[in-house]
Amino acid sequence: MKSSDYIIIVAGGKGLRMGSDIPKQFLPVAGRPVLMRTIERFREYSAILNIILVLPRAQQDYWRQLCSEYSFDTDYMLADGGDTRFNSVKNGLALVPDDNDGVVGVHDGVRPFPSIEVIDRCYNEARRSGAAIPVVPVVETLRHTTGGTVPRGDYRLVQTPQTFGTTLLKRAYRQDYTDGFTDDASVVENLGHPITLVDGNRENIKITTPFDLAVADSILSADKNSKQHSAGKK
Ligand SMILES: Nc1ccn([C@@H]2O[C@H](COP(=O)(O)OP(=O)(O)OP(=O)(O)O)[C@@H](O)[C@H]2O)c(=O)n1
Numbered sequence: 700m701k702s703s704d705y706i707i708i709v710a711g712g713k714g715l716r717m718g719s720d721i722p723k724q725f726l727p728v729a730g731r732p733v734l735m736r737t738i739e740r741f742r743e744y745s746a747i748l749n750i751i752l753v754l755p756r757a758q759q760d761y762w763r764q765l766c767s768e769y770s771f772d773t774d775y776m777l778a779d780g781g782d783t784r785f786n787s788v789k790n791g792l793a794l795v796p797d798d799n800d801g802v803v804g805v806h807d808g809v810r811p812f813p814s815i816e817v818i819d820r821c822y823n824e825a826r827r828s829g830a831a832i833p834v835v836p837v838v839e840t841l842r843h844t845t846g847g848t849v850p851r852g853d854y855r856l857v858q859t860p861q862t863f864g865t866t867l868l869k870r871a872y873r874q875d876y877t878d879g880f881t882d883d884a885s886v887v888e889n890l891g892h893p894i895t896l897v898d899g900n901r902e903n904i905k906i907t908t909p910f911d912l913a914v915a916d917s918i919l920s921a922d923k924n925s926k927q928h929s930a931g932k933k
Pocket residue numbers: 709710711712713714715716717724753780781782783784785787788806807808809810905906907
């Protein structure tokens with residue numbers, strides 16, 4: 700049995716909440732398309748990680764054009780997007796060999812800033828317990844729409860990459876789709892397998908609206924300023 704790790708980067712969505720003519724995964728963050736930044740973060744994590752990119756077939760020529768324009772030469776495999784996130788993940792998962800024994804992660808193409816430490820934590824925990832997801836605490840009061848607040852300490856905001864043993868994830872994605880499957884952990888948990896929560900990082904935002912794009916730009920310029928500041932101190 701082969702033991703290789705994979706990351707499935709899903710970018711098959713419509714980006715309706717962004718409301719842009721260009722699909723949001725291709726919009727620039729500090730001058731470079733979001734999706735390239737996301738893929739590069741995983742390559743920075745590991746030179747041997749198998750990267751599977753899931754993109755709608757209709758966008759693949761445009762993506763290739765962008766890759767040549769930005770001299771993007773990271774290696775990856777390509778799968779076609781599906782009509783739901785669930786189906787996009789399923790299409791990516793089909794490229795992972797059935798007899799693989801390693802960990803498979805699933806990550807949103809529009810989350811360019813998972814920290815290297817968080818990625819590493821997710822893969823290590825999945826190797827131990829079979830299923831790990833990064834989460835961050837809720838920092839505001841949570842109110843139920845019908846009235847009353849709920850104890851926010853009981854809740855976490857869920858991020859990606861979500862990581863699993865290959866056999867478990869493949870078995871989970873053989874289930875029929877239901878509306879409750881909003882992430883990969885919900886699909887796996889439906890089999891009865893427990894999910895381990897690990898600390899995520901706050902900058903690991905999902906770029907969903909134009910506001911998030913502005914936040915992403917600020918995250919990168921803050922990062923650049925702090926690097927310049929540290930270099931100046933040496
Ligand atoms: N059929 C789909 C739907 C979503 N995704 C991916 O799942 C991630 C999270 O989805 P979301 O942010 O909701 O993206 P969209 O579905 O594109 O956005 P919207 O709901 O605003 O249309 C994104 O990287 C998106 O590309 C996917 O691969 N295939």
